[in-house]
Amino acid sequence: MRIVILALDGVFDTGLAVTLDALSAANGLAARMTGGTPRFQVSTVGVRKRVRSGQGFAIPVQAIDPDVKPDWVIVPAIGATTPEKLLPALERTDVKQALRQLQQWHAEGVMIAASCIGTFLLAEAGLLDHRQATTTWSLAPLFRQRYPLVALDETRMLVPTDIGVTAGAALGHLDLALWLIRKASPELAALVSRYLLADIRTLQAPYIIPNHLAQADPLIQRFERWARDHLKEGFSLQEAANALATSARSLQRRCNEVLGKSPLAYFQDLRVERAQSLLHGSGLGIEAIAAEVGYDDGATLRTLLRQRLGRGVRDLRAELR
Known part of the structure; x- marks a missing residue:
């Protein structure tokens, strides 16, 4: 060759x-x-x-x-x-x-x-x-x-x-x-x-830093700050748009243009990032971590982590051992 x-x-x-x-x-x-x-x-x-x-x-x-x-x-x-x-x-x-x-x-x-x-x-x-x-x-x-x-x-x-x-x-x-x-x-x-x-x-x-991506656009930066303050709550596009003094359509469009994903998908990225941090350093069980990032049970969080990161909870915890 x-x-x-x-x-x-x-x-x-x-x-x-x-x-x-x-x-x-x-x-x-x-x-x-x-x-x-x-x-x-x-x-x-x-x-x-x-x-x-x-x-x-x-x-x-x-x-x-x-x-x-x-x-x-x-x-x-x-x-x-x-x-x-x-x-x-x-x-x-x-x-x-x-x-x-x-x-x-x-x-x-x-x-x-x-x-x-x-x-x-x-x-x-x-x-x-x-x-x-x-x-x-x-x-x-x-x-x-x-x-x-x-x-x-x-x-x-x-x-x-x-x-x-x-x-x-x-x-x-x-x-x-x-x-x-x-x-x-x-x-x-x-x-x-x-x-x-x-x-x-x-x-x-697994290497992407959501905060870094948000810095590419002022509206996305504001959305990221709002999202981090509301990770424990269920996501509402309309509530996010109201808090940012914009329309739901504008927020949806801007997320797609800058991030290539919906506001909900980016919100879930922030949940995954926070869950990773807690898995590495908090000592909390998976159910408690799930509650910290807005999920009703650990099974849902386990599924999301595997989908987004390609690794399960045990593998993620083992990374820093």
Whole structure:
């Protein structure tokens, strides 16, 4: 499998390094297993002759060879972690060049993968329109508003589509690399994950911080504060709207635009976050915790935690032992 990694100025050091290390480990282990040639031919290319990482290290890149058609192109994140840094970065000349190159690769049938903020480049190039995708959860509100044609689900760690695959935040680069290795050999991917002490994670949901997402919009911020004060009570959209001096329709629409979910779903996110905190540090039983976050019984809370986080109460309690 021929893989090209497209590195841009300010590339996220860890993302690039962990991708290269995982693929290198796969090649080394494959050679030990079979004695054959490496499974992956990996090259790092740039649209500029000189590329520096986000930490200022020089990245040795090759020029893009128009005569070489890769099987996969990987787009690591650039280290622009806030809207104030990312939006100007998307207007850079080298980024515009990269977008055109991605469009050309796509037109040639090359599969394209991106992690974290690298997914913004795919969306900016129009490659994710009318397709499902994930991205770094912390910038999901910006992604959703900038690319309304993309079916975003930031709770997922990996989203494969017909054009390639998108992956989640930061160390989602490792999940992406393991996914690609598994495409070539599930046995090899299992071996690499054991050597690196890493497994493919299916969800970003356990890592999402609802308060961070709320900061993307003043109305959502106010709704979040109101919701935290009313977690013990049954949720009423109309009561929330009245308290915020807005209409139920406006609150519903704004939640969908910014968060990609209903006010009730976000209210439940806050309940899950609070329940997690109590499971880790309060010593309360599940029935008492359920009452603290507005549920009549522990069974309902158990079901919600498993649905949202992919883990049960016992696993969540064990995390901090």
